[in-house]
Amino acid sequence: MRQTLTEIYEAKVAQGTLRADPAQHAVLPALEGLRLWAEAQGARRQGLLGGLFRKEAPPPPGLYLWGGVGRGKSMVMDLFIETVDSPAKRRVHFHAFMQDIHRGLHAARKREVEDALAPVADAIIRDVRLLAFDEMQITDITDAMIVGRLFEKLFAGGVVIVTTSNRVPEDLYKDGLNRVLFLPFIAMLRDKLQVVALESPNDYRQHRLEGTQVYFHPAGKAKAQMDGLWRDLAGGSYGEPLRLPVNGREVEVPRFANGVGRATFWELCAKPLGPADYLAIAQAVRVLVLEDIPQLSAGNYNEAKRFVILIDALYEARVRLVASAADVPERLYIEGAGSFEFERTASRLREMQAADWGG
Ligand SMILES: Nc1ncnc2c1ncn2[C@@H]1O[C@H](COP(=O)(O)OP(=O)(O)OP(=O)(O)O)[C@@H](O)[C@H]1O
Ligand SMILES: [Mg+2]
Numbered sequence: 001m002r003q004t005l006t007e008i009y010e011a012k013v014a015q016g017t018l019r020a021d022p023a024q025h026a027v028l029p030a031l032e033g034l035r036l037w038a039e040a041q042g043a044r045r046q047g048l049l050g051g052l053f054r055k056e057a058p059p060p061p062g063l064y065l066w067g068g069v070g071r072g073k074s075m076v077m078d079l080f081i082e083t084v085d086s087p088a089k090r091r092v093h094f095h096a097f098m099q100d101i102h103r104g105l106h107a108a109r110k111r112e113v114e115d116a117l118a119p120v121a122d123a124i125i126r127d128v129r130l131l132a133f134d135e136m137q138i139t140d141i142t143d144a145m146i147v148g149r150l151f152e153k154l155f156a157g158g159v160v161i162v163t164t165s166n167r168v169p170e171d172l173y174k175d176g177l178n179r180v181l182f183l184p185f186i187a188m189l190r191d192k193l194q195v196v197a198l199e200s201p202n203d204y205r206q207h208r209l210e211g212t213q214v215y216f217h218p219a220g221k222a223k224a225q226m227d228g229l230w231r232d233l234a235g236g237s238y239g240e241p242l243r244l245p246v247n248g249r250e251v252e253v254p255r256f257a258n259g260v261g262r263a264t265f266w267e268l269c270a271k272p273l274g275p276a277d278y279l280a281i282a283q284a285v286r287v288l289v290l291e292d293i294p295q296l297s298a299g300n301y302n303e304a305k306r307f308v309i310l311i312d313a314l315y316e317a318r319v320r321l322v323a324s325a326a327d328v329p330e331r332l333y334i335e336g337a338g339s340f341e342f343e344r345t346a347s348r349l350r351e352m353q354a355a356d357w358g359g
Helices: 005-017 022-046 050-055 073-084 093-109 119-129 141-156 179-192 204-210 224-235 265-269 275-284 300-318 337-353
Strands: 062-066 089-093 130-134 160-165 192-196 240-244 248-257 260-262 287-293 322-325
Touching: 005 022, 005 073, 022 062, 022 073, 022 160, 022 192, 062 073, 062 240, 062 300, 073 089, 073 160, 073 224, 089 093, 093 130, 093 141, 093 240, 119 141, 141 160, 141 179, 141 275, 160 192, 179 192, 179 240, 204 224, 204 322, 224 260, 224 287, 224 322, 248 275, 265 287, 265 300, 275 300, 300 337
Parallel strands: 062 160, 062 192, 089 130, 130 160, 260 287, 287 322
Antiparallel strands: 240 248, 248 260
16 A cells, blocks of 8 residues: 555654654645655656646746755655655755766767757756755756756656755855856756755764764774774665865765765775865764774874875864774874874874764
């Protein structure tokens, strides 16, 4: 029997997998409406009588779900997307989506297409009715200058967009370069999407880590615990690589799911990365699971220096850190050049273990 989203949600509350949250509960009917619409679309497009419906009714407004971290925006959106029975749905992290767009534009320009955005948008319109973005954020001027024209084409092509964001539309690309050129995009979002604030009082991600140990040593003995925490935080997914654009390059977090990144010390600190890379990572993840921090010394000075920058970036962005290391913070770097500077890092590592740490 078909269950509505509200029924599915309530069943999860009854099972104890979710806590009843009135703010989350309140957005479910709107999503259920979109679910019914998307499913009817699929049937109509595939049906023999498809041709009769050429004059389709305009699609319903999409949904822009915004609010503070850990409120359950992604959880609610994923619950919705999973239950939509239609092949014409796509769920993608906004960063990853924009990277695809840039790749598509690049390819189209090579072919000297006049409006390079047209084939890129058409390819989406052909396959997708319901497009769900996680974590819409616009920090980059090239993205800011494209999204208006892109979304205009998508909306004209009948694509319905559902998205999560930490900011109200009016605060997107705040203080960005040439922001006036971006304002019509905000107006378009207001016009095409229902904007809903998820004003839950709870940061559930914080709850998940509350009272749990987040710093483990020695690292070699902590593998199972790290895996267990990852399973819990990533909602059972293995995670996918997250590639972030940094000054025309890409920096990669090897595993990313549900706002949580996972990497080893070596993956982030043994490569020639710099402050811009660590800032991008700190902006993109809410929690970082970082494994195998080794004993540091003058012998691995470069790695240690990068680790200091990484921790500073995570600290500034109030990212939660789950770490496994060779030793307690104060004994990670005890002698040689750089050990004095490391005292601040050690102290930050301590502070970041506090139950109330995080944004
Ligand atoms: N009602 C709930 N009961 C129990 N756990 C919940 C509930 N809502 C969300 N969670 C869990 O809390 C964590 C954070 O939720 P989620 O990732 O959806 O937050 P978010 O609003 O998307 O945060 P962010 O803005 O940081 O992306 C997830 O592990 C999620 O499964
Ligand atoms: Mg989220």
